Amino acid sequence: MASTTISVCFSPKALAAPKSRTANNTAKPLPNHNPTNRTNSKSNNKVRRRFTPPPQPLPGGDATTYTRLPPKHDVQDYQPPFQSSPLKLSDSTPPIIHHQHQLLEYQDHEDEDEEEEAAFDSNFPGNYRVVEVYEGNASSEQFEEEDDDDEEEEEEEEEDFDPNFTGNYKVLEVFQGNSNFEDDDDEEEDEVFDGKNVNLDEGADFSNNQSGESEEFSEKEEEEAEVKDKGVPAVMRCFDRAKIYVKAGDGGNGVVAFRREKFVPFGGPSGGDGGRGGNVYVEVDGSMSSLLPFRNSIHFRAGRGSHGQGRVQSGAKGEDVVVKVAPGTLIREAGKDEVLLEMVRPGQRALLLPGGRGGRGNASFKSGTNKVPKIAENGEQGPEMWLELELKLVADVGIVGAPNAGKSTLLSVVSAAKPEVANYPFTTLLPNLGVVSFDYDSSMVVADLPGLLEGAHRGFGLGHEFLRHTERCSALVHVVDGSSLQPDLEFDAVRLELKLFNPDLAEKPYIVAYNKMDLPEAYENWESFKEKLQSRGITTFCMSAVKGEGTREVIGAAYELLRKSKDKEEYDYEDGRDMVDLNHVADAVLKQRNASINEFEIFHNSESNIWHVVGSGLQRFVQMTNWRYVDSDKRFQHVLEACGVYKSLMKRGVKEGDIVMVGEMEMVWHDSSDNNSGASRMKKTSTDSIKWPEWK
Numbered sequence: 001m002a003s004t005t006i007s008v009c010f011s012p013k014a015l016a017a018p019k020s021r022t023a024n025n026t027a028k029p030l031p032n033h034n035p036t037n038r039t040n041s042k043s044n045n046k047v048r049r050r051f052t053p054p055p056q057p058l059p060g061g062d063a064t065t066y067t068r069l070p071p072k073h074d075v076q077d078y079q080p081p082f083q084s085s086p087l088k089l090s091d092s093t094p095p096i097i098h099h100q101h102q103l104l105e106y107q108d109h110e111d112e113d114e115e116e117e118a119a120f121d122s123n124f125p126g127n128y129r130v131v132e133v134y135e136g137n138a139s140s141e142q143f144e145e146e147d148d149d150d151e152e153e154e155e156e157e158e159e160d161f162d163p164n165f166t167g168n169y170k171v172l173e174v175f176q177g178n179s180n181f182e183d184d185d186d187e188e189e190d191e192v193f194d195g196k197n198v199n200l201d202e203g204a205d206f207s208n209n210q211s212g213e214s215e216e217f218s219e220k221e222e223e224e225a226e227v228k229d230k231g232v233p234a235v236m237r238c239f240d241r242a243k244i245y246v247k248a249g250d251g252g253n254g255v256v257a258f259r260r261e262k263f264v265p266f267g268g269p270s271g272g273d274g275g276r277g278g279n280v281y282v283e284v285d286g287s288m289s290s291l292l293p294f295r296n297s298i299h300f301r302a303g304r305g306s307h308g309q310g311r312v313q314s315g316a317k318g319e320d321v322v323v324k325v326a327p328g329t330l331i332r333e334a335g336k337d338e339v340l341l342e343m344v345r346p347g348q349r350a351l352l353l354p355g356g357r358g359g360r361g362n363a364s365f366k367s368g369t370n371k372v373p374k375i376a377e378n379g380e381q382g383p384e385m386w387l388e389l390e391l392k393l394v395a396d397v398g399i400v401g402a403p404n405a406g407k408s409t410l411l412s413v414v415s416a417a418k419p420e421v422a423n424y425p426f427t428t429l430l431p432n433l434g435v436v437s438f439d440y441d442s443s444m445v446v447a448d449l450p451g452l453l454e455g456a457h458r459g460f461g462l463g464h465e466f467l468r469h470t471e472r473c474s475a476l477v478h479v480v481d482g483s484s485l486q487p488d489l490e491f492d493a494v495r496l497e498l499k500l501f502n503p504d505l506a507e508k509p510y511i512v513a514y515n516k517m518d519l520p521e522a523y524e525n526w527e528s529f530k531e532k533l534q535s536r537g538i539t540t541f542c543m544s545a546v547k548g549e550g551t552r553e554v555i556g557a558a559y560e561l562l563r564k565s566k567d568k569e570e571y572d573y574e575d576g577r578d579m580v581d582l583n584h585v586a587d588a589v590l591k592q593r594n595a596s597i598n599e600f601e602i603f604h605n606s607e608s609n610i611w612h613v614v615g616s617g618l619q620r621f622v623q624m625t626n627w628r629y630v631d632s633d634k635r636f637q638h639v640l641e642a643c644g645v646y647k648s649l650m651k652r653g654v655k656e657g658d659i660v661m662v663g664e665m666e667m668v669w670h671d672s673s674d675n676n677s678g679a680s681r682m683k684k685t686s687t688d689s690i691k692w693p694e695w696k
């Protein structure tokens, strides 16, 4: 966050004002040399580095049995899962396992339900029913856009629902949300909002653009988008990403005025300053659950400051604008990967773009040597940006482990997610999400991640690509394949990978789930494994994910970890320890704004013979210069002289008649015989200023 590089662009409209007054304006974009781009590309070079210490040898020699496949009979041996004791979320201790096999059917099988209810443990306190299940092509009533085919599929799915589900977990919503984790998908949607296609200055009508674009949208692309969207709940499909335009208000202009009163004939300058432009804020609105509102409005412009007035009256400041986003929204500058802001907590507010400064009126320019200044500044232009918003459903708990350890199997048992499970490593290529809900008001999102290999932090295998998603998890469940040759070494290797990827990950609370207890080799190794880990103070559970035995204890313990870490977060937040700097974007804008006028670069295009003087301080100075006033030209020349632009140009060999662009201002170079009169070296290609009556 601290290394934010943002390129704030100023709309060419205001800068074009002086140019439009230029007769025979010859300023043209240069074909093969664009210094502005050059500076931008510099700042755009983002180098994201992570702490990657050299890999260390694993304790105990070769430490991987990751890819060892469990014997085939583990699948053939499959038995209907057992009914374990009810899990009560309000209890803080994980429940005890009862090795009692029982099947829980779903509501659909009404006849059987009654029997089941009778057989159901009477001590069971919770109401564990399926409230709503939608996976993949979910067809919930409210999602009218679903087509008939999808509905049919869903019906079939419900009928085919796995009767072996050991369901004490009520499933609220389930989605194998691969596309939530893909940063590069949905490009087609984003294209619609592309800034290039929207003419902002003419009050662009977004809907027109959208329809125009969608015509070009080929059928094939639509199909592809549909395929991509499968597996994402309908409510999230279109509204988990948005592209919006924000612009801070321009400052009001300063004015030139002189005090005239009956008995005060020479009252002096009295032009007031312009007001500051409005700011752009981003605020988390706890009542929002999607980015749906951005479908209708994507332009957010703060008000411009009022102009100054006579009698040294300053203009009013512009109205601020607040962009409200849903909790969990990531904000990036359009087209860039770097996350600018992570808006998580309801009520959080970030100052994103500060409004432009008001221009000074002539009263501010009064000095001992110039008592009658005929100069005032334009208001500073407010910065503008296109932003990409992405709503990330944050997984509370991440399931990590070596390939083939049984991570996906665990997720499939504790939630209604149906990730692919197969007896070979790297079955899971993209993270799967499942929502486990124990009660109406308590649920957690669990993510099953691709397996981690030794060297994952350096990019081996697939896991590291997704490890960053675990950075936002509050707790981890580490699944260990008990049937591997050396489960404890496998455990250490994966822990080491986590640590090497990001030391903070290794600090996260976690539990270990020793899996495949139904296999004799796993069963035999369990005691020694448990002792080893417990001696290190690590909480260890055993389970047979495929049979659903012990999984509830694992998930219950994970929930406890989650609850504790949430409590701690709350405490830290209230205590002010969790304060993140949300205003760093605005700070960067202000820093760029305060760039010294002495910092500039000169580029020469020999083909067109144009000299470009580029520097953000100078550019701002040009933009704020109001050329209508006579003294502005003089001051401009003086500033260029003082900050060394003339000297540098002469050093580089500028010649009579050459065109010099300072920011957006085009000027012609004149060699002067009088070396001291640098202030008259450059002339604007046209001089068009107010003619003042002679001052006596």
Ligand SMILES: Nc1nc2c(ncn2[C@@H]2O[C@H](COP(=O)(O)OP(=O)(O)OP(=O)(O)O)[C@@H](O)[C@H]2O)c(=O)[nH]1
Binding pocket: 070, 073, 074, 075, 401, 402, 403, 404, 405, 406, 407, 408, 409, 410, 420, 421, 422, 423, 424, 425, 426, 427, 428, 429, 449, 450, 451, 452, 515, 516, 517, 518, 519, 543, 544, 545, 546, 547
């Ligand atoms: N015997 C037995 N086999 C299991 C158990 N849990 C999972 N398996 C089997 O282990 C194999 C791998 O299971 P997955 O759930 O795909 O493993 P994973 O960790 O998700 O694997 P990747 O996605 O490849 O990293 C499958 O054949 C499962 O049936 C278990 O408790 N007992």
Ligand SMILES: [Mg+2]
Binding pocket: 407, 408, 409, 419, 420, 421, 427, 428, 448, 449, 450
């Ligand atoms: Mg898997």
